[in-house]
Amino acid sequence: xxxxxxxxxxxAVVRDALGVGVAVGLSGxxxxxxxxxxxxxxxxxxxxxxLVFTGASQFALVGALAAGGSPFTAAAGAFFLGVRNAFxxxxxSQLLALPRVLRxxxxxxxxxxxTAVTLAQxxxxxxxxxxxxxxxxxxxxxxxxxxLGALGAQAIGDTDAWGLDAAxxxxxxxxxxxxxxxxxxxxxxxxxxxxxLGLLPVLPAGVPVLVAALAAPVALFVQSRRLGPxxxxxxxxxxxxx
Amino acid sequence: xxxxxxIGLTVLGCYAVKLAGLLVPAGAMERPLVRRLAALLxxxxxxxxxxxxxxxxxxxxxxxxxAAGLGAAALALVLRAPFLLVVAAAVVVTAGVRALxx
Numbered sequence: 001x002x003x004x005x006x007x008x009x010x011x012a013v014v015r016d017a018l019g020v021g022v023a024v025g026l027s028g029x030x031x032x033x034x035x036x037x038x039x040x041x042x043x044x045x046x047x048x049x050x051l052v053f054t055g056a057s058q059f060a061l062v063g064a065l066a067a068g069g070s071p072f073t074a075a076a077g078a079f080f081l082g083v084r085n086a087f088x089x090x091x092x093s094q095l096l097a098l099p100r101v102l103r104x105x106x107x108x109x110x111x112x113x114x115t116a117v118t119l120a121q122x123x124x125x126x127x128x129x130x131x132x133x134x135x136x137x138x139x140x141x142x143x144x145x146x147x148l149g150a151l152g153a154q155a156i157g158d159t160d161a162w163g164l165d166a167a168x169x170x171x172x173x174x175x176x177x178x179x180x181x182x183x184x185x186x187x188x189x190x191x192x193x194x195x196x197l198g199l200l201p202v203l204p205a206g207v208p209v210l211v212a213a214l215a216a217p218v219a220l221f222v223q224s225r226r227l228g229p230x231x232x233x234x235x236x237x238x239x240x241x242x
Numbered sequence: 243x244x245x246x247x248x249i250g251l252t253v254l255g256c257y258a259v260k261l262a263g264l265l266v267p268a269g270a271m272e273r274p275l276v277r278r279l280a281a282l283l284x285x286x287x288x289x290x291x292x293x294x295x296x297x298x299x300x301x302x303x304x305x306x307x308x309a310a311g312l313g314a315a316a317l318a319l320v321l322r323a324p325f326l327l328v329v330a331a332a333v334v335v336t337a338g339v340r341a342l343x344x
């Protein structure tokens with residue numbers, strides 16, 4: 001974001017927000033195609049984009065169902081991916097200071113992209129505009145392109161012949177790449193890949209992904225063991241952050 | 243019916259966590275360990291999902307056109323291509339390799 005300062009013009013906020021909303025909103029097309037290609041109906045595909053509205057969880061759910069996972073393991077994987085939105089909400093509720101009656105409505109828009117735009121704004125007014133414009137443009141476009149993608153997939157029939165089964169993993173990789181900042185993240189990703197692929201032949205569909213999620217607490221445990229002695233000398237370390 | 247069950251559970255679960263973030267007082271979830279875990283959980287899930295949807299064929303592992311597609315997506319990411327171009331690269335390369343009999 002180039003224009004940092006106390007008084008960012010509203011038009012600049014709207015432009016930034018629309019840039020993100022339109023670019024990511026268009027990728028609903030990839031979801032519509034993937035979902036229809038995974039065997040979900042038009043109504044089911046559109047219901048996911050309208051009511052779940054958090055891309056990674058939607059892709060994970062249709063992928064798990066296509067692989068033959070039970071509805072419970074499939075939903076669990078999608079749910080765990082959505083948990084990060086709760087932590088976005090914590091940051092946003094302080095920045096936006098929304099009235100209580102608006103929170104149930106605003107909640108549906110608490111996702112990666114709206115959070116990124118909102119956190120980048122210098123003032124509360126800019127944050128509110130950024131959140132609303134990103135949320136609205138992304139919600140409308142994501143649902144429109146989901147519908148078009150699902151209709152398109154039905155029209156062309158065999159989506160695999162068009163390479164469209166590669167859209168899902170490419171979306172995951174694009175979401176994952178910016179998260180791999182330190183050695184810890186890379187170690188977690190590497191361990192998760194080994195667990196996810198290694199357990200594939202022996203566990204029911206959908207379960208290996210859930211086991212792979214354990215790479216996160218394992219990495220934290222290993223890290224805390226390594227930092228252990230330092231923490232013991234400073235027992236109040238956890239309180240300092242308050 | 244199974245599909246609708248999965249959709250219903252996902253809708254409820256994903257909305258509940260979004261709303262929880264806006265309603266819960268900040269202190270409750272702001273413990274450093276919880277925050278670190280929440281940041282690492284998507285890393286583990288996305289990595290496992292990427293690998294599975296690229297190399298899994300049912301319960302077996304397979305090396306096919308999708309691997310080439312994912313390689314193209316990785317290259318596009320390294321070149322800082324926009325999101326849609328990354329996905330398009332994977333789709334086009336996968337389709338191309340498949341058309342060539344890969």
